[in-house]
Each structure stands twice: as structure tokens, then as C-alpha cells.
Amino acid sequence: MTYWNERYECMPRSELHALQEExxxxxxxxxxxxxxxxxxAFQKLGLMPGDIQTLGDLVKLPFTTKNDLRDNYPYGLFAVPMSEVVRLHASSGTTGKPTVVGYTRHDLDVWAEVMARSLTCCGAGKHSKIQNAYGYGLFTGGLGVHYGAERIGASVIPVSGGHTKRQIMIMKDFGSTILTCTPSYALYLAEVMEEMGVSKDDLSLEGGLFGAEPWSENLRKQIEGRLGILALDVYGLSEIIGPGVAVECPVKEGLHVWEDHFLVEIVDPETGEQLPPGKYGELVITTLTKEALPLLRYRTRDITRIIQEPCSCGRTHIKIDRFQGRTDDMLVIRGVNVFPSQIEEVLFRISHTEPFYQIIVDRKGQLDELEVWVEISEDVFSDEIRKLEKLEEEIRREIEAVLGISVKVKLVEPKTIERSEGKATRVIDRRQL
Known part of the structure; x- marks a missing residue:
């Protein structure tokens, strides 16, 4: 097993706990x-810094939310003067102004370190050619991967997002060995490759590090099969540092959190009560080494669980499970909680469907309606109506069995659903809530 920083990645738990508390x-x-x-916030709670001595005292601290960052826009939560801030990024908010994050030189060094560890998990090293198809700019993805790749001495191809046919030409001609982008874009690259007559055997790809959106195990199998690579999940968020907070190792049994820099807990999304390992809930992160924008108990809205069992890869840092979705992505349909990932899992189990779908939510009168548009493969699109009706019924039945509510299913021809060069748009909610 290869590590980037074995001393920290394999640190005994007792030493790691002592470092975290310090x-x-x-x-x-x-x-x-x-x-x-x-x-x-401390004064309102009657709390002083000296009251926090151990990891068990974490629950005494107040939560921080995205609204707190927006309310203090742009620099109100910074803990250093602007003269010490050498980089600014911002997350794209769906409403209102973005959340602004700042980095000192030390913060950028930490970011490069955790991304170097993450890329090494994916098999990257100084001889790798890393094609970085994450967007550069205010979005943290591109530059986060870039500096991590340079840290390990790899050759970085800063192609950024978009220009898909050009991406494939570069991938082939430059001999790219590692691909970094969103999982939905990796799948789109595979689709366009097939249209261009480019085989995975024409490429030198060995691994991929994919993140920025939840993706299922079945989607991983699609990417690995069509690109011929090891596909691993990487997690991060701008407010905490960017990509590199946690990453899968080749064992693929959860994402290792780099606990020397990030302290994680799982809470009940409704009550805020801390949940024990193994229970699904909302991921909450406290930064331990950030200088410009340190955050206490930041509520990520991402749904996962903590896996405490030791990993056979040798890394001692705890793992979190693959993400089930976000509390703000969760749809409430007729009183039932629905996550897009549940529907995705069903679709990938059924043959003759393409890995592209869209969920349409509407309200007729007082009743919510859920419709799933599913692309079907070329080989069955021109098939007889009876077979298409049978496939549609199978999909509807399987989704209803998982969700416990009635749904409509619409089969659409190949290439109907819009492809994404970044995060895929899975849900269209037409309700006026």
C-alpha cells in the first residue's frame, strides 16, 4: 500500500486523539x-474557551451554518487580517450571494497536503499525468486538485471543464493516467468517446478521483467499466477547505477523513443531537488547522454515517460512508422522504436503461406527483411497444418498492436528457412551495 504521508495517515488512534484535542x-x-x-455566540451560551478541553466537550460548542457565512458576507468570519489572506474562493449559491472563503499561505499548504494524500490513494505519483477537468476559478475544485498534484510531483494537465471532444483528444495524445472531474462528467466523457470511436484501450488512464456530487456504487461500476479505471470518491466543500476533506482508498469501504485537520461528527438533522457511529445523519465538521476561516461544528447538510472499523489499507483515520444525498436535496413527496440516489440505485440495476435520468416533481391540486424520465438504450428504443411498456412497468414497480409511494415513469430516447460538464441537474421541482 502506498501512502503520501505515512506518519500521519497511519498514526495510532491515541496519538491522533491527543493531536486533535490540542x-x-x-x-x-x-x-x-x-x-x-x-x-x-459563546457569550450567549455562557461558554469560555477554557471550557473546551477534550473531544467530549465538542457538543458544548455552537453550530455554524451556511446562513451564518452569508449573514457575515464577505469577510465577517475571517480570523486573520486581509493582509494575511493570499487567496479568495467562493461557493456558488443557488440563491443570493455566494459564501466567501479565504486562505492564508498555511491554509493553502494544508489543502495541497490533504489533496496529495487523496490523489495518492487513487494511485497518483510523480510519474502520473493528471488531467484535471474540474473547473478553475472561484470554484475550489480545479485549483485544489492542481496544487495537490504538484505537491506529489505529478504532471498536471489543467484542462478545466468543458470542450469534451478536446478533452478526449488530450487524454489520448498526452497519455493522461489520472482523470479528475465530477462523476457525471466522467460518464459523459465515456459516452462521447464511444461516439468518436475512441476505445478505453486507446487511452493510458489508470485511475480517477471524482466528487462534487453524490454518486452511487452502480455509477462507479459504469465509469470503471467504460473507462477501464479505478474510480474513487473524493469529498470536500468550499467552506471547509475544498476537495480533500475525505477520500476513498482502493479498499472502497468508505471515505477516510483526514482527522488531523478535520474533526467530524454525525447529528440528527432535526434535533442537532449527536448520533453514535453507524447511524445515518448530517455530517458536521470542525476545522482544526484553518487560519483564515476556522469553523466550529459546520453543518454540511450532507447525509452519511461514521464507520469506525479499522481499514485493511492501514490508514487509521475513521471513514464516512458514501453520501446518501443532502438534507436540502431531499424531496418530501406526500410525507415521504425521497433522495435522488435511491432512484439512481434502482435504475442502475435494470438493463436496457442508460445512466442518465431526471426527476420531475409537480403538484396537481393538493397532491404531489413524482415522474422519473429514464433514457433507454438504442437497442430497445425501436423495439415493439409491448416490450417498452413492460420495461416501463418494471422500472415503476422497482422504484415504488424502494420509495413506498406511487410514481410515474417516462421512457425517453437516447441523448434526450441534457448532459452536464459539472454537477448534474437531477431534480426539477415545479411545485410552488
Whole structure:
């Protein structure tokens, strides 16, 4: 097994806990003295920095939410003067202004470190050619991968997103060995490759690091099969640092959280109560080494669980499960919680369907209706009506068995659903809620 930083990645749990507590105390003191928002929050709770000594004291701390960042837009939560901020990024908000994040030189160094570890998990090394198809700019993906790749000494191809046929030409001609992008874009690349007559055997690809959106195990199998690579999940969010908070190792039994930099817990999304390992809930992250924008108990809205069992890869950092979705992506249909990932899992089990779908939610009168548009493969699109009706019925029955509510299914011809060069748009909610 290859590691980037074996000393930290394989640190004994007792040493790791001691390091976390030391860094937690330092972070709490920093935000109390340097960030008025946190100082006021502490005072409202009657809390002083000295009250936080151990990991068990974490539950005493207040939560931080995305709204807190928006309310303090743009720099109100920064813990250092702007003269020490050497980089600014921003996450694209669906409503209102973006959330702004800042980095000191130390923060950029940490980011490069955790991304170097993550890329190494995917098989990258100094002889790798990493085709980075994440977007560059205010979005943290592109530059996060870029600096991690340079840290390990790999050759970076900063192609950014889009220009799909050009991506494939570069992949083939440059001999790219590692691909980084969203999983939905990786699948689209595979589709366009097939249209161009480019085989996976024409490429030198060995691995891919895919993130920025939830994706299923079945989607992984599609990507691995069509591109002939090891496909691993990477997780991050701009507010915390960007990609590199957690990553899968080749064992593929969860994502290792780099716990020397990020302290994680799972809470009940409704009550905020901390949940034990193994229980699904909302992921909450406390940064332990961030200087410019340290955050306490940041509510990510991402749904997962903690896996405590030791990993056979030798890394000692705990794992979180593949993400089930987000609390803000969750649809409530006639009182039932529905995640797009549940529908995706069903579709990938059924033959003659393409891995592209869209969920349409509408309201007729007082009743919510759920319709799933599913692309079908060329070989069955021109088939007789009876066979298409049978396939449609099979899909509807399987989805209803998982969700427990009635759904409509619409089969659409290949290439009907819009492809994405970034995060895929899976849900169209037409309700006026």
C-alpha cells in the first residue's frame, strides 16, 4: 500500500486523539478572540474557551451554518487580517450571494497536503499525468486538485471543464493516467468517446478521483467499466477547505477523513443531537488547522454515517460512508422522504436503461406527483411497444418498492436528457412551495 504521508495517515488512534484535542483547543481560542460572531455566540451560551478541553466537550460548542457565512458576507468570519489572506474562493449559491472563503499561505499548504494524500490513494505519483477537468476559478475544485498534484510531483494537465471532444483528444495524445472531474462528467466523457470511436484501450488512464456530487456504487461500476479505471470518491466543500476533506482508498469501504485537520461528527438533522457511529445523519465538521476561516461544528447538510472499523489499507483515520444525498436535496413527496440516489440505485440495476435520468416533481391540486424520465438504450428504443411498456412497468414497480409511494415513469430516447460538464441537474421541482 502506498501512502503520501505515512506518519500521519497511519498514526495510532491515541496519538491522533491527543493531536486533535490540542488543535481543537487552539482553534476555539482563536475564534473566540479573533471572530466577533463566535465570541457573541459563546457569550450567549455562557461558554469560555477554557471550557473546551477534550473531544467530549465538542457538543458544548455552537453550530455554524451556511446562513451564518452569508449573514457575515464577505469577510465577517475571517480570523486573520486581509493582509494575511493570499487567496479568495467562493461557493456558488443557488440563491443570493455566494459564501466567501479565504486562505492564508498555511491554509493553502494544508489543502495541497490533504489533496496529495487523496490523489495518492487513487494511485497518483510523480510519474502520473493528471488531467484535471474540474473547473478553475472561484470554484475550489480545479485549483485544489492542481496544487495537490504538484505537491506529489505529478504532471498536471489543467484542462478545466468543458470542450469534451478536446478533452478526449488530450487524454489520448498526452497519455493522461489520472482523470479528475465530477462523476457525471466522467460518464459523459465515456459516452462521447464511444461516439468518436475512441476505445478505453486507446487511452493510458489508470485511475480517477471524482466528487462534487453524490454518486452511487452502480455509477462507479459504469465509469470503471467504460473507462477501464479505478474510480474513487473524493469529498470536500468550499467552506471547509475544498476537495480533500475525505477520500476513498482502493479498499472502497468508505471515505477516510483526514482527522488531523478535520474533526467530524454525525447529528440528527432535526434535533442537532449527536448520533453514535453507524447511524445515518448530517455530517458536521470542525476545522482544526484553518487560519483564515476556522469553523466550529459546520453543518454540511450532507447525509452519511461514521464507520469506525479499522481499514485493511492501514490508514487509521475513521471513514464516512458514501453520501446518501443532502438534507436540502431531499424531496418530501406526500410525507415521504425521497433522495435522488435511491432512484439512481434502482435504475442502475435494470438493463436496457442508460445512466442518465431526471426527476420531475409537480403538484396537481393538493397532491404531489413524482415522474422519473429514464433514457433507454438504442437497442430497445425501436423495439415493439409491448416490450417498452413492460420495461416501463418494471422500472415503476422497482422504484415504488424502494420509495413506498406511487410514481410515474417516462421512457425517453437516447441523448434526450441534457448532459452536464459539472454537477448534474437531477431534480426539477415545479411545485410552488
Amino acid at each position: 488543535r481543537l483547543r487552539a482553534t476555539v481560542s482563536r475564534v473566540y478572540h479573533e471572530v466577533p460572531f463566535y465570541r457573541h
